[in-house]
Amino acid sequence: MIQDNLLVVLALLFTTSMLALLSNKINVSYPILLVLSGLVISFIPGVPVIKMDPEIIFVVFLPPLLYSAAWNTSWAEFWRLRRPISLLAFGLVIFTATTVAFFAHWLIPDCSLALGFLLGGVISPPDAVAAASVFKDLKVPARIVAILEGESLVNDASSLIVFRFALLAISTGQFTFWQATGSFFSVVIMGVLIGLAIAHVVYAIHRFLPTTPGIDTSLTLIAPYLMYLTAEHFHFSGVLAVVSGGLFLSFRSSDIFSYDSRLQILNVWNVAIFLLNGVVFIMIGLQLPDIVAGIGHYSLSDCIVFAVAISLLSIIVRLIWVFPSAYLPRLFSRRIAKREGPLNWRPVFVIGWSGMRGVVSLASALAIPLTLADGTAFPHRNLILFITFVVILFTLVLQGLSLPFILRMLNLKVVDDDRSQEQQIRHRLATAVIAYLDDNCGLDIEEKPLFRRVKEKYERMAEIAGKQLDGDEQTPAFIHNYRQMLLDIIDVRRNELKKMHRNKEFADHLIRARERELDLEEARTRRN
Structure with missing residues (x-):
């Protein structure tokens, strides 16, 4: 059966x-x-x-x-x-x-x-x-x-x-009617409060306890059931409990999850x-x-x-x-x-x-x-x-x-300002990195090539983002060709990894780690 x-x-x-x-x-x-x-x-x-x-x-x-x-x-x-x-x-x-x-x-x-x-x-x-x-x-x-x-x-x-x-x-x-109206508001308000209360408990667990990516993922799967079943047990809205709790935890997710947990x-x-x-x-x-x-x-x-x-x-x-x-x-x-x-x-x-x-x-x-x-x-x-x-x-x-x-x-007019906002974000982030390096690593940048290359990398990122904001390189042909070049470079590196794997030149777990990095890089490139 x-x-x-x-x-x-x-x-x-x-x-x-x-x-x-x-x-x-x-x-x-x-x-x-x-x-x-x-x-x-x-x-x-x-x-x-x-x-x-x-x-x-x-x-x-x-x-x-x-x-x-x-x-x-x-x-x-x-x-x-x-x-x-x-x-x-x-x-x-x-x-x-x-x-x-x-x-x-x-x-x-x-x-x-x-x-x-x-x-x-x-x-x-x-x-x-x-x-x-x-x-x-x-x-x-x-x-x-x-x-x-x-x-x-x-x-x-x-x-x-x-x-x-x-x-x-x-x-x-x-x-x-009046009894139903009163019950409606109590069901709504208490459902929201129960969802937020459980969300705060879950937030505290993620925030203050030494969780791992596996535990974080498990808790996100368990949390909606806790919210829903608790609210329904007391005859309140389980739906609003899940919605309110989910909105709260989503808003605070950057505070409680590490990068590997989020992935x-x-x-x-x-x-x-x-x-x-x-x-x-x-x-x-x-x-x-x-x-x-x-x-x-x-x-x-x-x-x-x-x-x-x-x-x-x-x-x-x-x-x-x-x-x-x-x-x-x-x-x-x-x-x-x-x-x-x-x-x-x-x-x-x-x-x-x-x-x-x-x-x-x-x-x-x-x-x-x-x-x-x-x-x-x-x-x-x-x-x-x-x-x-x-x-x-x-x-x-x-x-x-x-x-x-x-x-x-x-024929709706779609005002797509996402690309402009993306370039503004890139420019702000690169500028912040450059300012940090100048304030904290000035001597290392002058004396050590590795530090200098890092700064030059972010200076190029800021320059490219600035040009795209000014419209100098914002043509569709440029964007397409630039993205294709980056994807081709990723393919070259991936093919080289495949050769290493076939020839058993390096340990499998090291090759898989590099392959994972390339996958994440390709995902970022295709989204941009």
């Missing part, structure tokens, strides 16, 4: 890797390809039916995915864009859940308003992974990406809180997040046929009509929300209008069209219990699951595949 389950897991991981490889080859966002491939694979005769325990999604998958998103989010950008992020993460989630609730109550026979809010809470949060994978190879304004990333951090918490209250209303048959943590987390996301997206497609089989007394055609109508509504509601939320604050506040400048409708439309659903919606839908407290079957559970799966598929395929075309049509 254990061997069978292990084989299924390994097969999923292998399939995910191969499909991601194919997505890069055909230039299609990998969540889209994974969902569609999972759906196709599920119809192959002999493929085992995979049923995922809802707790696995919430406990195993959600904390690291949220933690990774928080870790890669700039706190400064998040705080600077707090107004549009809050309007999307809280205002849009509640607006979507409410609109879907009344629409589902009107459209679907025997669907109570509480069930409608449950469905609205499930499908209201967009998935940042899908949007990020689409934007990866496209030129998109940094502000759009920052807003979408910030929204995805917080909207998961607000949608799950709506989901929790709707579930409570269905289970107990009672709902008090190892980055590599481990890149692999872990890729596999977790991949498995969840392919599971979406794999489970759809099983959900269809358990729909119940509704016909498949009726369910498809319900699902497509609600999918379209979720897209339209987002577009309806983003334009007033972008323009009205500027109309009513001169300070906002002056600070943020004139607004173009094109970026607003891109944000509105980037509402693909994904992991959190799947987790919420699967978390709906099978039965109520009295033992009766949970009403319309399979129908809600079916609608959720179709909304995920519909938004991923329609919006995900059309986003590159829309971005080309809108």
